[in-house]
Amino acid sequence: MNIIAYLFKSSLGKKYIMAVTGCCLFLFVVGHMVGNLQVFLGPEAINRYGHFLQSNPELIWPARLGLLTMVALHIWSAARLSVENRAARPVAYQTYKPMGSSYASRTMLMGGLIIATFIIYHLLHFTFQVQAINFTGQNFVDFTDAEKRHDIFKMIVTGFRNPLVSGFYLLSMSLLCLHLSHGVSSMFQSIGWKNDTYRPIIDKGACLVAGVIFLGYSSIPVAILLGFGKDVVK
């Protein structure tokens, strides 16, 4: 068997793909969070950041395509493995008590699918700025600031002032947090960077990191719902 078969056909190979793509997506999630948190620095910072990204297509498009590939591979490997895993137990137990496994570890697929749905919504909401799904009646494309840049600050605040949208966002972030609490430590396991010495640190560290990410992301809609940036909207 050659390397392609070892990676794309075997169960372990697919776990590798899952882990490596998961790692890239995790790094993106961290980077994206840091970028987003600039909202707390005010309109100038976040709008400048947005403008910087959008005015450099040679940077942003490779990144977008890369991420898309990662997401595709992550989902592909998950789907393939899940089909194989189902086939591995054709007759279910009548009574099944999962011992020693966390809730997160058993809900990776379901959680992942909901997160994928969220990502689609999130892209339509803030990236493609489809007016029909932002439930504010306003078109985010029209938001510009004094320097004629796209007013991202206003878009975020407007978008998140809708409690339903924020609620879905918060729910998705909690699922992402659950997904990462297991996914990050599993990533180390799948790549083989774990042993009994590091295992407790990695497992606890993964939960901690997931928690920080949840706090980081959810702080934005929560703050907005509590009134942050309401002056801009008015």
Place this chain on the structure above:
Amino acid sequence: MNLTLKVWRQKNGQSAGHFDTYPARDVIEDMSFLEMLDVVNEDLIAAGKDPIAFDSDCREGICGMCSLVINGVPHGGHRGTATCQLHMRHFKDGETITIEPWRAEAFPIIKDVAVNRAAFDRIMQAGGFISVNTGGTPDGNAIPISKAVADKSMDAAACIGCGACVAACKNASAMLFVAAKVSQLNLLPQGEPEKHRRALAMVTQMDKEGFGSCTVTGSCEAVCPKEISLSFIAKLNRDYGIGALLGK
């Protein structure tokens, strides 16, 4: 104490199965779980019924033959205990106990709760050995092996091949079994020369047998009667990955 057993009955691999309910009367707490089943079987024979077929042999927790899912947990869920060493003192009077076979595509049912685990043997045949013939081996002390390494290897080698890891895993994955075997040999200097080849060959066979993959839920480790560590799976992943990527 008196108990009610809800047991999976299946005539053979081809027929469909169902649950039957039997009373287990006058159970003593010093009985092992299998001794309790022996008594139930004696009653069934006396009543002219077919006794429950279940596997057991050494009945001291080392041969790995016994294989019952008891109330939804392989081997009944007591730390480091195989079914044959599970004693009735852990059950309460009046309780209903559900007994099912290991359920996995790779472990077809032979009869009732006895399954065929030949898939494990085939994985072993693919690479679970060090390629030495009898005779001509160096002195046992020729290669010093640190105590830590020998102990670690022994931790992995303690696996009894019962298949509880597969039965417990929501994906019916055999990774803990394969990892234990690969790790035992790959940790030792004697196993070093063919360590990547071993990992690749055994995982390939494992996939061929129709086991699922590892989602790192840890339920295998929790039910393992020898408490084999999940970390050995990481070791297998590492050896496999390096083998695959470096073309070893």
Place this chain on the structure above:
Amino acid sequence: MALESNIPSGPLAQKWDKHKFDIKLVNPANKRKFDVIVVGSGLAGASAAATLGELGYKVKCFCYQDSPRRAHSIAAQGGINAAKNYQNDGDSVHRLFYDTIKGGDFRAREANVYRLAQVSVNIIDQCVAQGVPFAREYGGLLSNRSFGGAQVSRTFYARGQTGQQLLLGAYSALCRQIGMGTVKMYPRTEMLDVVVIDGHAKGIIVRDLVSGEISSHAADAVVLATGGYGNVFFLSTNAKGCNATAIWRAYKKGAYLANPCYTQIHPTCIPVSGEHQSKLTLMSESLRNDGRVWVPKKKEDCDKAPGSIAEDDRDYYLERKYPSYGNLAPRDISSRAAKEACDQGRGVGPGKLGVYLDFADAIKRLGLNVIRERYGNLFDMYEKITGENAYQVPMRIYPAVHYTMGGTWVDYNLMSTLPGLFVLGEANFSDHGANRLGASALMQGLADGYFVLPYTIGNYFASSKQAKPSSSHAEFKRAEEEVRKFTQRLLSIKGKRTPTSLHRELGKLLWEKCGMGRNAAGLKEALKRIPELREEFWKTVNVTGEAMEFNQALEYAGRVADFMEFGELMCLDALDRNESCGGHFREEFQTPDGEAARNDEKYAYVAAWEFRGQNQAPVMHKETLEYTEVHMSTRSYK
């Protein structure tokens, strides 16, 4: 037929080397023309099948378990002896040889035992190379522990799971050969007869335990490595499936059975807890390295909590009676001493059939962690079974049937009186005499399989020049038919009693009359009762199910049927041997202080029994034991 032990001439230490040179070899290209059947996949069977496969023979290996890895060798805990002298404490091949001969109470064949001691060193090397994770010292070298019956540290171990690790080593070698196609494995298959053509063993009849199908397998030689017959007692430390069927049916086809009365009662087992008991669990003898055996001095203390019994009121009887070996006295002696204490009414625990094995002193001396490190898994096992924590209260132990020294008679080449039928490991009688030392069973199994049979079987092929057998031979058809009839007969009775209840009754009878202590009156009683019980079996046994299906009741009933006959031969042999030696203790023959009184003048022989037909008395043949290098001393461990 006269017994030809075929011991090579020359000085003891050179016999094996000389023999290896003298025996005929099979050309490597010709080896693949020979088919070999190996029955059993324990240490002896797996190591033999693997090694024969490596040499180029075409091997078929059979076992009744679902995988060769589950054979009962796996349950051996303590260790394996080898004369490596790594500890520089005075060990040598000669000392291991002498200890084994002496431990066997001078009833083993000298030349075989010497060979065993010689190849013991190769076994360790072989196992290390296979990746057996033996215990090591911090410096990276192999660790040793001491064991009963020896004053040197020569036991190699892998925690408390040495048998498991050695078996998995042999199993891995076997797996390699199966993968390479030199060995074909038949798990869940039970041998039910040996087929003899022109006076040579030429194959076997087996039953596929899953489908029930009965089939013939022809080969140029048949190797039995089917373990001991301890389960004849119903309760023993053997696995539930262990049986005497293979050696018994071979016996009926002409392979003499030797010394069936030699059974080893292991002193450190967990006591029986009730009628439901299906088997007994052994606690490794290594526990006696640090545990102290005692019972209360006074009967009235027996029901008290052990901790409340004052030091002065305790009888550390092994230390008292055998000061130089103390708690490490050999198995037979320790077992009898425990029985004696319990017979005096000083036993402890339920039924008063138990003695204490106390670790309090060792924990004080070495600390809890050291004891946990050494015996943790055994303490855990004890707690699982009894619900008691042995770090806090002393363990309760009692002797139980553990190993059988008797078995098929074999010559120096491990061939039985049926040419072409080789018998290895516990199934043969050869190396342990009347008593086996701890950590020697693993040594013998692997010695036979790795280092003896692979040489001697070639000699048989090269010198006997037998015609190639075929399973279509009329003799195979006839044997198949007999097996089918036997199976049908079991299924057709549909009486009132279960095979278990009949087996339990037989076992109880044998344990009482032919167990730790035997006497002529009791044996005669048993000899009267066994045929009655056998008749009852064939009239009242209820075997459920059908022949052509997975039928555990049927498998078991067949084994019990053989035990019903085997038990009789065992009592007959015990009655014939008017002396006490090793595991055979005849109460009439003891010294004034209660030790075994051997009678070398009359009984320094191997009793090999020949089958003369159903319901006919077997005939005994004697192989006189001659000792050239050792003096037959009285075995004293005082």
